[in-house]
Amino acid sequence: MAAPRRDTRGIVDAPELFARVRFRRHEPAEPLRPYLEHYWLIDWDLTEPYASHVVPHPSVNIVFQRYAGRAPSGEVSGIGLELFTQKLEGRGRVCGIQFRPGGFRPFAPERPLTSLTGERVPLGAVFPSPEGAAVDAVLTPDDEHARVAALDAFLLGLGPAPDPQADLAMALADRIRRDRAIRRVDDFARAEGMSVRALQRLFSAYVGVGPKWIILRYRIHEALEHAETSHEVDWAALAADLGYADQAHLVRDFTATVGVPPTAYAGGNQRP
Numbered sequence: 001m002a003a004p005r006r007d008t009r010g011i012v013d014a015p016e017l018f019a020r021v022r023f024r025r026h027e028p029a030e031p032l033r034p035y036l037e038h039y040w041l042i043d044w045d046l047t048e049p050y051a052s053h054v055v056p057h058p059s060v061n062i063v064f065q066r067y068a069g070r071a072p073s074g075e076v077s078g079i080g081l082e083l084f085t086q087k088l089e090g091r092g093r094v095c096g097i098q099f100r101p102g103g104f105r106p107f108a109p110e111r112p113l114t115s116l117t118g119e120r121v122p123l124g125a126v127f128p129s130p131e132g133a134a135v136d137a138v139l140t141p142d143d144e145h146a147r148v149a150a151l152d153a154f155l156l157g158l159g160p161a162p163d164p165q166a167d168l169a170m171a172l173a174d175r176i177r178r179d180r181a182i183r184r185v186d187d188f189a190r191a192e193g194m195s196v197r198a199l200q201r202l203f204s205a206y207v208g209v210g211p212k213w214i215i216l217r218y219r220i221h222e223a224l225e226h227a228e229t230s231h232e233v234d235w236a237a238l239a240a241d242l243g244y245a246d247q248a249h250l251v252r253d254f255t256a257t258v259g260v261p262p263t264a265y266a267g268g269n270q271r272p
Contacts, residue, residue, distance in 0.1 A: 009221040012053035012083075012258065014228060020050050021088065024144065028097075029152040034170070035103035035160055039151050041144055042094045049089040055224060055257055056080030058173065058207060058214045060104035060116060062097040062123065064138040074123030074135045078116030079208045083259055095138050095147050097155065101177075101214065102169030102206045106160035113208030127158060169206035172199070176214050183243035185211050219243065220257045223250060227266040235262060 006025075008014035017023070021044040028036045037059060044050075058079050066072040068090030105113060108126055124131035137150040172192065175182065182188050188211060189199040203211050219242045226233050239250035254262045 007225065008228070009225050010055045010057055012055065012224070017050075017052050020044060020046060021052075026144070026148045028148075029156065032152065032155055032160075034167075035100060035106060036155075037098040037100055037103075039148055040094075040096045040098060041147060042096075043092070044088050045091045046089055049087055051085055051087050054080075054084045054086075055217075055220060056084055057098070057221070058101045058209055058217055060099045060113070060208065062099075064095045064135055066093045066139050068092055072135050072139050074131055074138075076116060076121045076123060076126045078113070078119045078121070081118050081209075083257065093139055095151060097151060100170050101173035102166055105166045105169075105206045106163045107155065107158045109159075109161045109163065112205050114204050117208040129154075129157065165202065166206055169202055172202070172211070173207055173214060176211065177218050180241070180243065182215060185215070215243075216253060217257075219250075220253055223254055223262060224258065224265075227262050230266070233262070233266055 011017060021042050024041045026039040026041065027033065028039060037057075056079060060079065061077040062074065063077055064072070064074045067088075104116075105111070111126065122131070123134065134150075134154050138147055138154065141147050141150065172188075176188070185199065186196050189196045192199070194202075200210050203209065203214070207214070209217075222242060223238060226238055235250065236247040239247045242250065244250045244253075251261055251263075254265075258265060
């Protein structure tokens with residue numbers, strides 16, 4: 001499997017965030033890599049509050065977190081449908097597990113993923129293992145490699161259960177991410193030898209959102225990355241390249257997801 005990706009897709013104003021926190025990604029243990037994108041670790045010690053914003057990936061996350069003034073906790077965070085905002089202040093730490101789209105279900109085989117979509121559920125409500133022990137094991141060590149080892153131990157204790165349907169869902173979702181030519185669900189289903197209904201049922205049960213939603217979300221991630229990294233963006237050309245009917249459709253989706261139009265965001269005049 002590939003090493004943890006280095007892009008910042010989905011992070012709104014990534015340079016501003018990285019100037020305030022320590023952000024790292026780590027690979028999981030070998031048996032877990034088919035199911036996980038990576039682990040992500042964040043530590044901060046701030047003199048004034050800061051709000052971070054993320055356009056969520058089509059991924060479930062398990063998050064172990066310690067915020068100033070709050071007891072440490074763990075939660076399962078389903079796919080977020082809207083811009084996610086988190087206020088950071090004082091000292092804190094978060095250790096997260098980002099699953100591949102479709103990769104969470106083998107660890108909770110009785111749980112259809114739509115039951116988690118848009119939800120943040122206490123860890124103990126999804127997994128019967130003692131929540132407090134897992135939270136302490138992950139968040140207590142100052143050495144980040146010890147935290148990674150604790151994350152490995154936690155997940156390896158849960159499974160995963162082999163599931164060919166999960167393997168198929170992961171492969172199809174990854175194909176959507178990598179292949180810009182995939183723009184229509186019916187064409188994609190036909191190319192994969194599936195009916196549209198069967199494809200939608202698979203994604204509903206194993207990913208938590210439909211294939212059309214994933215296609216649109218990856219387009220917005222790419223548009224956001226262009227707005228972050230390019231001095232001048234030809235939005236009409238980018239819209240065509242991403243498969244939009246016209247620039248207006250891209251502007252509408254970007255604004256609805258990020259909260260501001262792409263030109264205003266790229267110019268730095270408006271940020272969430």
